[in-house]
Amino acid sequence: MKKKKTKTKPKKKAAPARKPPVVSNESVPEMILAAVRRIPRGKVCTYGNVAEVAGLPRRARLVGTVLRQTPSARGLPWFRVINAGGRISFPTGSDAYARQRHKLEAEGVVFVGGRVDLRRYGWPARDQQLDELLWKLPE
DNA sequence: AGGATGACAGTGT
DNA sequence: AACACTGCCATCC
Numbered sequence: 001m002k003k004k005k006t007k008t009k010p011k012k013k014a015a016p017a018r019k020p021p022v023v024s025n026e027s028v029p030e031m032i033l034a035a036v037r038r039i040p041r042g043k044v045c046t047y048g049n050v051a052e053v054a055g056l057p058r059r060a061r062l063v064g065t066v067l068r069q070t071p072s073a074r075g076l077p078w079f080r081v082i083n084a085g086g087r088i089s090f091p092t093g094s095d096a097y098a099r100q101r102h103k104l105e106a107e108g109v110v111f112v113g114g115r116v117d118l119r120r121y122g123w124p125a126r127d128q129q130l131d132e133l134l135w136k137l138p139e
Numbered sequence: 140a141g142g143a144t145g146a147c148a149g150t151g152t
Numbered sequence: 153a154a155c156a157c158t159g160c161c162a163t164c165c
Contacts, residue, residue, distance in 0.1 A: 047147050058160065060147040065162055068146055081146075089146045096146080144164075152156080 039080040042107045043123035046084045079103040086115040
């Protein structure tokens with residue numbers, strides 16, 4: 001019996017787990033701002049984590065976009081959002097950089113070499129499970 | 140309409 | 153540590 005149609009093997013590039021439809025865009029900015037408002041005083045959150053807390057995984061850039069076009073006022077703790085490298089995402093030496101850094105330092109956040117220790121000041125806290133596993137390593 | 144840009148991030152070299 | 157590259161996607165030319 002013939003194999004019927006060689007079929008040339010689809011070999012479709014294995015779609016890399018595309019993200020599902022997610023939410024309807026209207027509420028997106030509010031979801032992000034709500035997440036930012038949850039960052040505790042004296043803590044910082046990375047753009048990526050803000051996105052995740054907001055329920056928008058992998059949309060770190062979107063967080064930056066929303067913050068940029070959001071009126072800074074109104075007690076929104078925008079300054080508690082920094083990048084994954086533990087650094088402020090404004091050019092060093094810019095007014096924006098200075099403003100953000102001062103606000104954070106005023107809350108007790110310490111910069112070392114222009115960076116914040118995310119293990120200490122990062123929110124949400126790092127997964128304890130991993131930490132425990134690290135502690136349990138055999139000697 | 141299509142390319143460049145950006146308050147980003149993960150991975151690889 | 154410093155790039156390069158890729159994914160991501162709203163905005164802005």
